[in-house]
Each structure stands twice: as C-alpha cells, then as structure tokens.
Amino acid sequence: MSWAVATLLALACFAGFALLFRVPRKGWAIVLAALALGLAGFGVQASPSLPGAPRAPSVIGKQEGWRIVDLRKALVGDARRSRSAYIVTADALVRQGQFENAANLLRGVVHNDPQDGDAWLALGNALTFHADGQLTPAALFAYNHAARELPDSAGPAFFVGLALVRQGKLVDARELWARGLAAMPEGAPGRELLSQRLAQLDELMRQIARNAGKQGR
Numbered sequence: 001m002s003w004a005v006a007t008l009l010a011l012a013c014f015a016g017f018a019l020l021f022r023v024p025r026k027g028w029a030i031v032l033a034a035l036a037l038g039l040a041g042f043g044v045q046a047s048p049s050l051p052g053a054p055r056a057p058s059v060i061g062k063q064e065g066w067r068i069v070d071l072r073k074a075l076v077g078d079a080r081r082s083r084s085a086y087i088v089t090a091d092a093l094v095r096q097g098q099f100e101n102a103a104n105l106l107r108g109v110v111h112n113d114p115q116d117g118d119a120w121l122a123l124g125n126a127l128t129f130h131a132d133g134q135l136t137p138a139a140l141f142a143y144n145h146a147a148r149e150l151p152d153s154a155g156p157a158f159f160v161g162l163a164l165v166r167q168g169k170l171v172d173a174r175e176l177w178a179r180g181l182a183a184m185p186e187g188a189p190g191r192e193l194l195s196q197r198l199a200q201l202d203e204l205m206r207q208i209a210r211n212a213g214k215q216g217r
Contacts, residue, residue, distance in 0.1 A: 065095040068125055072118070075155035077189025082118035084109045090122055099130035110145070117149030125159055133166040154180060154190030158197070165201070174201055 157180030
C-alpha cells in the first residue's frame with residue numbers, strides 16, 4: 001500500500017464519519033486522532049514500497065516477527081551483536097510470533113551475561129510484543145539495560161518510541177527519537193535508520209495537521 005492510498009483511505013474514513021454518521025464538528029478531533037494513530041503506525045512499521053497483497057492474520061504476525069528481528073540487528077550493528085548461541089533460537093521464536101517463549105529464553109541469556117546489550121534489547125522487544133505493544137515495567141527494565149550496554153545504538157530509543165506510537169503518544173515518540181538521534185555520533189549503528197523513521201513521522205504529523213486544517217475550514 002502506498003502513502004497516497006493510505007492517506008486517501010484515511011480521508012475517506014474521516015468523510016464517512018463526518019458526513020454519513022453526522023459526527024459534530026467538536027468530535028472531529030477525536031476521529032482525526034484515531035486516523036493519525038493508524039497512519040503513524042503505517043509510517044513507522046510498514047514498507048510502502050512493497051506491493052500490497054491479501055494476507056492471513058497468522059502470516060501478518062510472522063511477517064511482523066521477521067521485521068522486529070531484522071530491525072534490531074540493523075540498529076545494533078554487527079560489532080555489538082549477541083554472541084550467545086541461544087539468541088538464534090530466540091530470534092526464530094520471535095519470527096514465529098512466540099514472544100513469551102522467546103522472552104523466557106532471553107531471560108536466561110541476560111542472566112548469564114548481564115552485559116549482552118543485544119540480548120537485553122531482544123528481551124525488551126519480546127516482552128513488549130507479548131503484551132500487544134504495551135511498555136510493561138519488565139520491558140522498560142530490559143530496554144534500560146539495553147541502553148546502558150549499547151550507548152551508541154539507536155535500538156532502545158527506536159523500539160520504545162515505536163511502542164509509544166502504538167499507544168497513540170506520537171509527540172512523546174517524536175521527542176524520544178529526536179533526543180536519541182541528537183545523542184548518537186555520526187556513523188553509529190542504526191543512526192541513519194532512526195533518522196529516516198523520524199523524518200517519516202514528522203512528515204506524517206505535518207500531513208495530518210494540514211488535512212485537519214483543510215477539513216476545519
């Protein structure tokens with residue numbers, strides 16, 4: 001699905017609520033906020049350049065697991081990749097959407113090596129996605145350890161920001177990503193990827209604001 005199609009669908013949904021369901025003007029902000037969340041989630045997770053095709057729910061879950069693992073590896077970089085043999089199994093479990101089983105395995109990895117930042121980050125992801133994208137205290141604990149062990153990696157800030165986007169906290173996510181990007185040295189693992197996603201989120205928020213302004217006239 002392209003950006004144009006996603007935006008048109010969002011506008012069509014808004015028109016349906018505003019015109020067909022007679023949502024009063026004072027309720028438009030709520031509708032726009034819900035559409036903003038959907039577009040933002042599309043922006044930071046989807047691959048707009050890929051051709052669209054119908055997918056069964058189970059396949060979508062597996063594809064998301066693959067994306068999580070691939071993003072983590074890109075954000076951590078080869079030099080700080082976990083050397084634990086169990087990380088391969090944990091990644092395979094995440095790819096299958098078995099987040100709880102992956103988290104249980106990763107707890108053992110970080111217990112044996114508390115300085116394994118990649119494993120801490122993988123644990124944070126497994127705990128977050130097992131909780132349907134919610135930042136639980138256990139997930140934040142893991143992300144904090146990952147940030148301490150991977151001070152130059154964009155990984156912890158990226159995934160915490162992604163969870164904030166899923167919760168509709170777009171401004172908080174934007175601030176976190178901007179701070180993380182500013183603190184990272186040039187050439188740090190994942191810096192370019194974080195910069196790209198931040199730019200996408202900024203553009204989405206500007207586009208949503210423009211559309212909201214047009215609808216409010």
